[in-house]
Amino acid sequence: MTTYAALLRGINVGGNRKLPMADLRQLMTGLGHDGVRTYLQSGQAVFASGHGDEESLAAELTRALQQRFGFSVDVIVRSHAYLRAVAEGCPFPAAELAAKQVHVTYFSSPVTAERFAEIDPAAHLPEEFRLGDRALYLYAPEGLGRSKLAEALSRPRGTKGVIATSRNWNTVLKLVELTAPRA
Template sequence: MKTYIALLRGINVGGHKKVPMAELRELLEKSGFENVKTYIQSGNVIFQSSENEVNALEDKIKTLILDYFGFEVPVLVRTRQELLTIFNNCPFSEAKKVESYFIMLSKMPQKEVTKEASQKTYPDDEYAIINACIYLFCAKGYGRAKFNLGYFENKLNVNATARNYKTMVKLLALSEE
């Protein structure tokens, strides 16, 4: 059994796409996932599976949510090691890292679009695109950032979901084997 972290995007925000975590845990357990745990209401699921194909896990979770809750939700699945590597590869100083967001991408963006996306800058926002993650530091806070997920998704032709430093630390702790 391998430990995975599923990151759901856009659920339980402003009363839209409601996915109660208790129901999601039960749904995943009944579908063969083991040791299912969730963290906060924003769609963080730690589980174990004998499946080795991440895309198959993403598709299965998407289908389960669509069939049970009646709407589509973008799902990214990462191994604990992948999440740890993303966390450790943050290029910012420790002071900035604890205030940063980790925007995980559904796939590695092409180099030419990455270069193009990297040209855009704003005075209070710093970011680095490294592999399939964007590290974003917003001096005035994420809510006041000029960048948003839509910009990066459109420019890089990917799906994305963001987690803050504290959530990353908690997901790594919860997924320790």
């Protein structure tokens, strides 16, 4: 069995696309996953599965959510090992910064620097971003809500078909913790 986190994009935001976490847990348990838990109301579920891989599990959950709730939800599924590698690979001194200053955007497939070539990094300083493996790290000293760089990054060219969803550093670390193997 592998432990995963499912990252759901754009649910329970501003009263739209409501998806109660109890219903999500029930749905995922019905799909045959073990130890299903949710974290916050913004769309994180942790589960164990002995079948499938990240992509097939995400596709399965996406279909099930559409059938059950009647609206489309983009889903990215990532294993504990991947989530831990993302946290350990942070290019910014996250331990020294407030959690609201560091964010990770997870992508459904690899992204290249060419996707962000039109963004002038110097024009957004002191904000910065770095690419990782299917992830983008953002340092936004004033937080995501005031970040001009985050706004520019949300519109990269050539992203058709690529799902992206962001989490703050607290959530990044919590997902690593929640997906860790239990003794």
